[in-house]
């Protein structure tokens with residue numbers, strides 16, 4: 001089940017924010033969108049989840065066209081947004097229950113899986129809490145747990161590590177590896193790059209809406225031979241923007 005993005009161009013107004021993006025994410029692998037703030041990572045993700053319509057180009061998953069077969073396409077994916085979207089009037093337990101009924105999951109199996117995920121993220125004793133008492137990291141964990149619970153073949157994740165403590169970062173990395181091993185297709189944007197190397201199959205360095213380099217971290221370093229680390233590469237990209 002492959003995600004295929006072909007000649008994708010799009011944006012918010014007349015201006016094209018992302019330009020002629022081409023990439024594929026095969027089943028059982030994870031592609032990470034990286035790049036400076038404002039480079040176009042979230043915009044790309046918004047097109048992939050169907051929140052924005054492409055000006056040109058196509059997006060498909062497992063042969064389903066994101067426009068022509070929008071309902072089936074969207075039924076194949078689960079999305080974790082950059083900013084958690086949770087319901088103030090629902091407890092954590094009710095968030096889980098809502099996910100189970102919204103996705104028509106097998107209740108017994110899903111409750112067991114929810115228990116496992118909540119234990120991993122150290123939330124199992126907080127199931128009767130309301131969001132007003134959640135920390136930023138806890139809100140993020142609720143989004144992660146509910147998205148993973150939905151158990152869709154395509155996972156689209158916009159910078160999941162923000163606000164997570166180092167234990168939760170390690171737990172999430174382990175879960176992402178588990179999902180890859182289970183054959184899921186994963187597209188993720190992130191600013192966590194050094195740690196990402198251990199579970200990312202393909203990096204897409206986005207620069208001003210275009211793919212600047214695609215490959216392993218070593219391919220990115222090869223493209224910037226004078227820069228010693230990823231920070232230096234980002235400084236160089238920022239300087240190029242200033243000089244344009």
Ligand SMILES: Nc1ncnc2c1ncn2[C@@H]1O[C@H](COP(=O)(O)OP(=O)(O)OP(=O)(O)O)[C@@H](O)[C@H]1O
Nearest residue numbers: 012013017035036037038039040041042043044189
């Ligand atoms: N709702 C919007 N309306 C108009 N322009 C937008 C909107 N959201 C983002 N943009 C613009 O689109 C460009 C790409 O933004 P995008 O959010 O895709 O960047 P990003 O790579 O995800 O950045 P970050 O690392 O800060 O999350 C930026 O120039 C930004 O100003």
